[in-house]
Every structure is written in C-alpha cells, then in structure tokens.
Amino acid sequence: MFLRRRTAPPPPAGQDGAAKTGLSPARLDIRGVSRRYGRTPALEDVSLSLPPGEILAVLGRSGCGKSTLLRLIAGLDAPDAGEIRIDDRRVAGRGRDEPPETRGVGLMFQDYALFPHLTVLANVRFGLRHLSSGAARAVALERLAEVGLADRADSYPGTLSGGEAQRVALARALAPRPRVLLLDEPFSNLDAGTRERVRADTLAVLRQGGISAILVTHDAAEAVEFADRIALMREGRLVQCDTAERLYRAPASPFAARALGDIVEMEGLASGGRLTTPLGTLALTDPTPDGSVRVCLRPEAIRIVPRGEGVPGRILRRRFVGASTRIDVEVAGLDAPLRLTAAPDGIAGDGVALGLAEGGVFVFPAAKSS
Structure with missing residues (x-):
C-alpha cells in the first residue's frame, strides 16, 4: 500500500x-x-x-x-x-x-537540548545575543507565537509536555532566522x-x-x-x-523498493521481451537481457482473477478487517505465503487464482538483490 x-x-x-x-x-x-x-x-x-x-x-x-x-x-x-x-x-x-x-544554518537536535534552568523565553532568546535585550525579547516572543506557545514564555522546560518542548526547540532554532x-x-x-x-x-x-x-x-x-x-x-x-x-x-x-512500501520478492526469467514468474507472465516494458532476474512486486501488482485464468493458490488463513478480508495464500514456487486483500465476500472456498497487473512490477539483475 x-x-x-x-x-x-x-x-x-x-x-x-x-x-x-x-x-x-x-x-x-x-x-x-x-x-x-x-x-x-x-x-x-x-x-x-x-x-x-x-x-x-x-x-x-x-x-x-x-x-x-x-x-x-x-x-x-x-x-x-x-x-x-x-x-x-x-x-x-x-x-x-x-x-x-x-x-x-539552524540545527534542531533529537533531544531538543533545552536548558532546564532557563525559562522558555530565555531558551528561545539564547541565539539572539547579537541583538539588544528588547529586540531579542520581541523576536523570541514572535517565534513563540508562531509555534503557539507565547503563553508559556515564563515556564520552565520541566513543566512542558513532549510536544510543547519540541515546539520550543523549533522556535529557538528559528529565532535567528x-x-x-x-x-x-x-x-x-x-x-x-x-x-x-x-x-x-x-x-x-x-x-x-x-x-x-x-x-x-x-x-x-x-x-x-x-x-x-x-x-x-x-x-x-x-x-x-x-x-x-x-x-x-x-x-x-x-x-x-523496500524503503517506501511493501513488496513481494521472487526469482524470475526474462526471455524474448517477456517476464516469467511463479505468478504468471507479462510483457517487459523496459529492455532487459535474457536470463535470471530479481522481481519485486507491489501488492497492487498481484490480482485475484477468476479460477482457471491464473496461477492457483491455496488459502492458508483469512481474517476479517472491516471493509475487506486479509488472506494468506500459498503459491508453488514462492518461499513464503502472500498476504493479500480481497473484498469481504469475494473469496469462497480454500482456493484462489492469481495473476499479474502491469504496474508495480520491478525487474533487476539477479546479482542486484540488495
């Protein structure tokens, strides 16, 4: 997804x-x-x-x-x-x-690094020592107002919630503009x-x-x-x-491919402009040398099709998740079951047929598995 x-x-x-x-x-x-x-x-x-x-x-x-x-x-x-x-x-x-x-350049740290002995206002003013006292106070209050904490100017960091402390740290980082x-x-x-x-x-x-x-x-x-x-x-x-x-x-x-979403990985074979996988075949959209390849599939690339029109799979488990049903499907040639989403009443029995859609299929050289 x-x-x-x-x-x-x-x-x-x-x-x-x-x-x-x-x-x-x-x-x-x-x-x-x-x-x-x-x-x-x-x-x-x-x-x-x-x-x-x-x-x-x-x-x-x-x-x-x-x-x-x-x-x-x-x-x-x-x-x-x-x-x-x-x-x-x-x-x-x-x-x-x-x-x-x-x-x-301003830097905001993971732990916020607020000075516990200084007020919220003094923390935000800390990087404004090049300004006069009055100007520094005015800028600090303006930055606190931008993050919605002008009313906590006289509080100390120990009295703040985690979200408030984060916003004070942001105001301090932004104070010198x-x-x-x-x-x-x-x-x-x-x-x-x-x-x-x-x-x-x-x-x-x-x-x-x-x-x-x-x-x-x-x-x-x-x-x-x-x-x-x-x-x-x-x-x-x-x-x-x-x-x-x-x-x-x-x-x-x-x-x-793994970094930004779920994928299913499997071995495939490129030959004559077509890709063959345990889930079926489809035309390759990019030039790919013939031979073994590494295939990464987004979940939306795997379709449930009418029986007899795709690769057979055996349903190992199904779970009701509200507007849909989650099913785990075993397919010959795959090391692990597939986890798919189907319509609530769309799957009957213990079998299902699967096919591939055009989008969400990524092909890499077999040596490029990482």
Whole structure:
C-alpha cells in the first residue's frame, strides 16, 4: 500500500516566506562529500542539492550516515573530501571550514537540548545575543507565537509536555532566522498522536517562513508526509533521491523498493521481451537481457482473477478487517505465503487464482538483490 502523502499542497518555494522574513531561502549544494572516522567510512561520495525553499528528507537506518551529513552541513564536523556550498559560497571543503555561527544554518537536535534552568523565553532568546535585550525579547516572543506557545514564555522546560518542548526547540532554532534548517529526528521522542500533530505544525511554520530544510528520519511515512523529496541512504552512500511518488513507482534497486512500501520478492526469467514468474507472465516494458532476474512486486501488482485464468493458490488463513478480508495464500514456487486483500465476500472456498497487473512490477539483475 502506498504511503499516505499530505493532502495540502505546499506554497511555491520561497515566495511567501521570503516576503515575510526579508531573506530569500538558501540553496544548498553538497558535492562529492566523504567523511571517515579512522578506517570506518561514514559518508562516501555523497552529492545532493536542496533548491531554495525545499524540504528534503534524508531517510535511512541508524548508522547510515544521516546525522554525519547534518553535522557537516552545520559546521560541527569537516568533510575529508568534497565541498558544501550555501548559495554561491563555499562553506566547507577544499581548505575552507566556515564556523557554524556564520553559515546561516539552524540545527534542531533529537533531544531538543533545552536548558532546564532557563525559562522558555530565555531558551528561545539564547541565539539572539547579537541583538539588544528588547529586540531579542520581541523576536523570541514572535517565534513563540508562531509555534503557539507565547503563553508559556515564563515556564520552565520541566513543566512542558513532549510536544510543547519540541515546539520550543523549533522556535529557538528559528529565532535567528536561519536560511537552512536541519532537523535531526525531531519527532522520534513523541507518542504517535502528538507526533502527527506537531509534525504538521512544524511543516506549516517552515512553509510560512520560506525556509530550506533537511529532515533526518528513519521513518518512511514521516519522510513522505513531510518532504518534497526524499534522499535514501544506505551504509554512507546515497542510493536514490527523488519525490516519494517516483521512489515508489520507479525504485533504483530492491533496497529502494523496500524503503517506501511493501513488496513481494521472487526469482524470475526474462526471455524474448517477456517476464516469467511463479505468478504468471507479462510483457517487459523496459529492455532487459535474457536470463535470471530479481522481481519485486507491489501488492497492487498481484490480482485475484477468476479460477482457471491464473496461477492457483491455496488459502492458508483469512481474517476479517472491516471493509475487506486479509488472506494468506500459498503459491508453488514462492518461499513464503502472500498476504493479500480481497473484498469481504469475494473469496469462497480454500482456493484462489492469481495473476499479474502491469504496474508495480520491478525487474533487476539477479546479482542486484540488495
């Protein structure tokens, strides 16, 4: 099933927010960046571009290099190779290492890092020491109002809920009006209901501010909901970067196919422009050399067809799930049962016939199983 995308379209990048802040959103370019810690590669030749006003999600498992990438952009670490540019200014690489405070980059940590001995207002004012006391207070109150917490200005972090603490951290990160905001797993400590609400509020604030932003996350659904594009990473390398729809419909590898939705994997045979699998045959839409291939199927590519018109399967289990029935089907030639969805009264008996639809079928060389 395709991951749910936000229904409200974003405003054109950099328009409303630029007018509001007086700053144009920044363009970020990461060119061939690598970073090693001893003999351990954390990043290997990563290149990414963030157009002005875009929100990019960096998606991957723990240890894949996501947080290292943010640290390099923020100036908390330096690349061993490659360069990082904000607009036309090189801020890191090739002998350049601009300090964090001059890059115009904000960083919001996973644990929020609020100072417990300071009030909410003082926490938000912390990065505004270049302003007069009165100006800093006015800016901090404005940022708190943007995240709906102006009434908690005199409270202390220990009295806040998880969602409120997250919003204070966001207000503090936004107070200096960074042109690029980096968010490192900012919603992971929230419960499910709070996470969705705070995520939507954060997205609205970023859109209204016209801020270019990068969200690091291991949650594919969060990446789809939050970002314009998704950069999929694995073991320090960039696997694929595109919109959620393109990643779902045109993955570059089995790993990319798994990242954004359920798939069924099986061996297949390409011959004469046709693909043969344990679930039937169909025409190949892209040129594929004859021989063994790795086939990845989205659930919607597997159809229940009239008996006698498809590959027979044996129903092992069925479960009522409201508007549909979930069935587990055993098919000869497959290592594991298929889990399919059918109409509530659409399947009778212990047998079913299956076929393949045209969309949602991805074919990779047999050696490219990861």
